[in-house]
Ligand SMILES: Cc1cc2nc3c(=O)[nH]c(=O)nc-3n(C[C@H](O)[C@H](O)[C@H](O)COP(=O)(O)OP(=O)(O)OC[C@H]3O[C@@H](n4cnc5c(N)ncnc54)[C@H](O)[C@@H]3O)c2cc1C
């Protein structure tokens with residue numbers, strides 16, 4: 175019998191696995207997705223048919239459903255770190271305003287540094303020599319914006335090929351599977367089960383029981399499994415829920431009836447899209463946007479950042495459904511036909527994409543809610559707003575380069591799409607928040623924790639993984655008694 179069951183293996187789950195095993199505890203890890211550690215399998219991941227085995231989309235049928243908000247997250251051993259771009263930015267001090275539990279930027283710096291060391295975080299060598307970096311810097315200068323700063327990345331020996339999404343097939347990305355989970359495995363106290371979905375957690379006779387489904391009958395979209403043989407229970411003293419911003423609140427809701435009572439009014443609401451937006455355009459420069467790591471630089475605008483985006487040719491047309499203001503027919507955007515094709519003829523050179531991340535316009539507490547229908551997570555259909563001023567900055571940078579901003583799906587249809595959701599099980603000091611901020615324990619349920627992006631009270635105004643990881647390290651210090659809830663390392 176394991177001492178601890180951890181559900182999910184992203185940033186929160188992997189850090190919990192390392193810390194518990196290194197403290198002498200036996201851990202059973204359950205992960206919905208597949209194990210991608212084999213180098214041979216990594217090669218296959220570049221084939222687009224593997225995308226639905228590596229990503230979770232909410233709603234799953236978004237091309238047909240035409241929702242106003244779309245969330246995409248990673249899935250597999252290592253969670254989002256498998257598919258992410260490896261960008262680790264510390265949140266600015268202003269992002270922590272109103273955070274519970276005594277969290278401040280200064281207090282979290284110690285934990286940021288710890289994560290940076292383990293993931294060998296450093297800027298890509300030679301980042302400034304790429305054309306994309308140079309054009310990005312030129313546009314910033316033309317608009318009088320602060321000069322871009324190289325992004326710290328979790329990569330070692332990276333060749334800058336830009337194929338990080340879905341997985342680095344060269345093994346140069348320092349994913350959580352390659353680092354924290356490898357450390358946990360080295361203790362001999364970690365057991366991993368992949369392709370299993372935790373169905374619910376119950377408490378009986380002072381222990382926790384975890385029931386789970388196998389995903390074996392599915393070939394993709396494992397997160398939609400909600401029936402079939404139910405396995406378990408696995409029994410342990412402690413359970414860590416670490417399924418991410420969408421699945422963790424869903425699992426906690428499914429489990430509520432079998433646990434000691436806690437206030438569920440804040441479970442599943444307050445999901446924040448981290449102000450995630452992309453603005454593209456065709457500029458009068460040879461950008462070579464398809465060379466170099468995914469986002470190599472950022473411009474610090476306080477409440478938000480602008481980042482240069484790697485762009486493969488399908489990006490703007492398929493994913494963003496880009497359109498041009500002057501290419502319309504009967505008042506409708508034309509995203510097909512010869513004129514559209516000709517416009518994009520040399521976009522391999524001229525495409526310039528800018529990513530935005532920050533404090534979303536409609537407030538810091540988020541507006542996406544998550545319900546649990548028949549075992550599957552479902553999102554409310556309300557788009558979050560861009561950080562005020564951010565789209566204008568991006569469009570101005572494009573026009574400063576003699577370019578034309580494309581009309582994105584946000585502009586045309588009000589659709590917001592995020593790969594950076596946080597919240598859903600927001601930690602709090604008040605009893606109306608199920609997860610208490612000091613140690614991320616579910617109130618009334620000793621030894622049951624939520625440790626992942628779902629506990630963040632709001633957007634960290636930056637790519638969120640670094641803050642998720644730092645908060646997880648902090649929680650583990652308190653859980654393992656390294657620090658009292660009120661004492662912080664200096
Ligand atoms: C394409 C892409 C690029 C990104 N790039 C960056 C970046 O450069 N920098 C950055 O900071 N962030 C980036 N992100 C966001 C980042 O991946 C997430 O913020 C981060 O992974 C969230 O960590 P987490 O621990 O909350 O959960 P996750 O990393 O999402 O991990 C949760 C895991 O739990 C599993 N799971 C869920 N439910 C269950 C269940 N019921 N049973 C068993 N297992 C379950 C999931 O399969 C998943 O593997 C990117 C995301 C995407 C999709």
Ligand code: SF4
Nearest residue numbers: 332335336337338342
């Ligand atoms: S840029 Fe290429 S080598 Fe570097 S991490 Fe991404 S996929 Fe790997």
